Amino acid sequence: MLEVKNLSLFFRMYDRAFKRQDLKVISNLNIIARPGEIIAVAGSSGSGKSLLAHAILGILPKNAFMSGEMLWQKNPLTIKIQKRLRGKEFALVPQSVTYLDPLMKVGRQVSRSKDTTLNLFRRYQLDESAASLFPHELSGGMARRTLLGAALAGNPKLVIADEPTPGLSQDLAENAMAHLREMANNGAAVLLITHDIDLALRFADRIAVFYAGTTVETANAQDFANESHLRHPYSKALWRAMPQNGFEPAPGTQPYAGALPQGCLYAPRCPFATPLCINAQPESRHLRGGEVSCNHAD
Amino acid sequence: MRIEAKDLEFGYNNNNNKNINNKNINKNNNKNKNKNIISRLSLTVDSHERTALIGPSGCGKSTLSHILAGNLKPQSGQVLIDNKPLPKHGFCPVQLICQHPEKAINPRWKLGKTLTEAWSPDAQFLEAMGIEKAWLNRYPVELSGGELQRFCIARALAPQTSFIIADEMSTMLDMITQAQIWQALLRIADERGLGLIAVTHSMELAKRVCSRVIEFESLME
Amino acid sequence: MSNRTSAAISASATLAIILAIYIAGALLPESALRANFSQKGLPPSFEHLFGTDFLGRDMFVRTCKGLSLSLSIGAVASAISAFIALAVGLAAALGSEFVDYAINWFIDVFMSVPHTVLIILISIALSRGAFGMMAGVAVTHWVSLARVIRGEVMQIRSQQYIAASRRFGKSSLWIARHHMLPHLMPQFFVGLILLFPHAILHESGLTFLGFGLPPEQPAVGVILSEAMKYISAGAIWLAVFPGLSLVVLVLLIDTLGHSARRLLAPREAQL
DSSP states (O other): OEEEEEEEEEEEEEOTTOOEEEEEEEEEEEEEEOTTEEEEEEOOTTSSHHHHHHHHHTOOOTTEEEEEEEEETTEEOOHHHHHHHBTTTEEEEOSSGGGSOTTSOHHHHHOSSHHHHHHHHHHTTOOGGGGGSOGGGSOHHHHHHHHHHHHHSSOOSEEEEESOOTTSOHHHHHHHHHHHHHHHHTTOEEEEEESOHHHHHHHOSEEEEEETTEEEEEEEGGGGGSGGGOOSHHHHHHHHHSGGGTOOOOSSOOOOTTSOOSSOTTGGGOTTOOHHHHHSOOOOEEETTEEEOOSSOO | OEEEEEEEEEOSSOTTOGGGGOTTSOOOOTTSTTSOSEEEEEEEEETTSEEEEEOOTTSSHHHHHHHHTTSSOOSEEEEEETTEEOOSSSBOSEEEEOSOGGGSSOTTSOHHHHHTTTOOOOHHHHHHHTOOGGGGGSOGGGSOHHHHHHHHHHHHOOTTOOEEEEESTTTTSOHHHHHHHHHHHHHHHHHHTOEEEEEESOHHHHHHHOSEEEEGGGGBO | OOHHHHHHHHHHHHHHHHHHHHHHHHHSOGGGGSOOGGGTTOOOOSSSTTOBOTTOOBHHHHHHHHHHHHHHHHHHHHHHHHHHHHHHHHHHHHSOHHHHHHHHHHHHHHHHSOHHHHHHHHHHHTTSHHHHHHHHHHHHSSHHHHHHHHHHHHHHHTSHHHHHHHHBTOOHHHHIIIIIHHHHHHHHHHHHHHHHHHHHHHHHHHHHHTSSSOTTSOOHHHHHHHHHHHHTTTOTHHHHHHHHHHHHHHHHHHHHHHHHHHHHSOOOOOO
């Protein structure tokens, strides 16, 4: 089981004029990935979701600074442990093809043993001849299938899938998601990072709603059937804005990572905001079988 | 106004096409080296209806959008707007809004310059698009995808534009931003009588924003 | 200390030293180079840091003058060369397929000819002197930078924002000026600075061989070739100190170029 508690992460960046700026891309994020379960982190792209994956695996760039707690099987996840586990117990299905080594033939990058490679190739409808191609010779969809194959080749206990489906055709996307489901059924914890809430709703057991670098609510997938089952005002607004449920947008935009409000990150847009919300970020608490960070949710 | 595509053929493996460096287009058809992504495709769209082109990702929708907007030349066939081919020079009446706004904006320009590259919108228009004054002085890295997409839309809505092709323009955004930018675009398109082709993989969205829904696969013989 | 700060410090420090050398050479009076036979052939001392030559001239003053001259020739030559590179690179990337092919063929030919020979030929054809020297270096050194610029332009050309700009009716010239040039400037400046050492070394080398600047010029090449006669007589300071100074100057400029690259490299936002 993976537990992330109050994780915050900022980048130190420099302007043209050498002005230092800290970009807080993740603030007080909480998430739990349990074995046998797919949990989806859903939020707009470019909002820092991928960095959560990189933080868990310990592959953040040098100018990233982190606070908070990460536990794996109840033990703190240190850099040393991350190094030992990634690629073995931890697997990453990366977002982009640039994660493949451009100078190594695809077959060698995927391979653990000959049989499993062939099985994986067959599973993702890749030609066996694709094994002797270089990454730039693959089409977008083939490359993506290769990435899936490479990540899932071992027998990982934690699978982090960072936007695994864009660029795949419908049936291949379903196939990939089915494979993730199967891994979960075999006892792996699957963390699915996606901007596509429809995809999350269809395949995940629980959904962590990501807003401006934090998870405002963790809900069961069924909760999205009805607005009143949701807990956080942002999740409710999200629900109302879905094309099938009214297409009614709430006003306002997500705050920029360099200028986050001091209190609840949703307070500037929230119709229920009170001074309490504006002064401090609400703690995460259990509510109706889920988790929510809101003073007003009931 | 009316946009018409006749017997389009397009494939990425033909050597005679110089535009193949455009990497941002899905080219998911390596399985069959000799088959074109788009083959014998015909389509007619009138500006008084809002048309959704729907199909799974990788089917060639993006390629078609780029051809309709004049970014890519088909190997054969033609695109006509009011029975005339797309102009080679000057402002193109068919404007395209892409999936990744951060790629469609020069990262070295402040957004004010990006916005006015095509035309000079007034304050009222910016408000309707939900663009804040302060953003104009920022660089693209300082804004979110949803905010950047508003600039791409505003830029494309120049007075000379008569057709808008929205190619998965809200796919990477959250649902609230998606609804916001669609509402803004639809309002302005209605006011000006612009034609709209929404290219999407989401049936729900297509049904919500368009009056006519076409399956991409049904366009090819 | 961040990477950027250290790059900025190293860039300004090297730039300051290079400028100091240039100004020192330009400000030192001609009178300091007058022959003084009472002082001839002195080894280095506090009075004459680099010693004196066999006409009694102070070698430190001569070296400074020489480096200063090298810097001006190098500046002009590498600036011309870099501009040729920019023009050729842009033309190759934006012109028709045939233009690109022709330019690439031409670049290959240029690279296959040993450029020292080419510089000598051009310099002699233009009756030697500073002008011939600069022309020779400028004409032979644009090739690799032109390749880099061509590659950059090819890469920007395929960006969606360029396609968008075209749909807004912008001309190729407008796009080159507003979208591409600002993007190329860092590459251009770094390339220009890194051309400098080449220009200086070629200038000194050719002058040393007698194909470059005439012997009455206070050039480092002239100093070194004169010194050859006296080395066997034990006056090694005549060659060692000017030679070392030249090497140090070249290394300084190289450092400046690399710090500039670290500073000007596009800021990558890791979001």
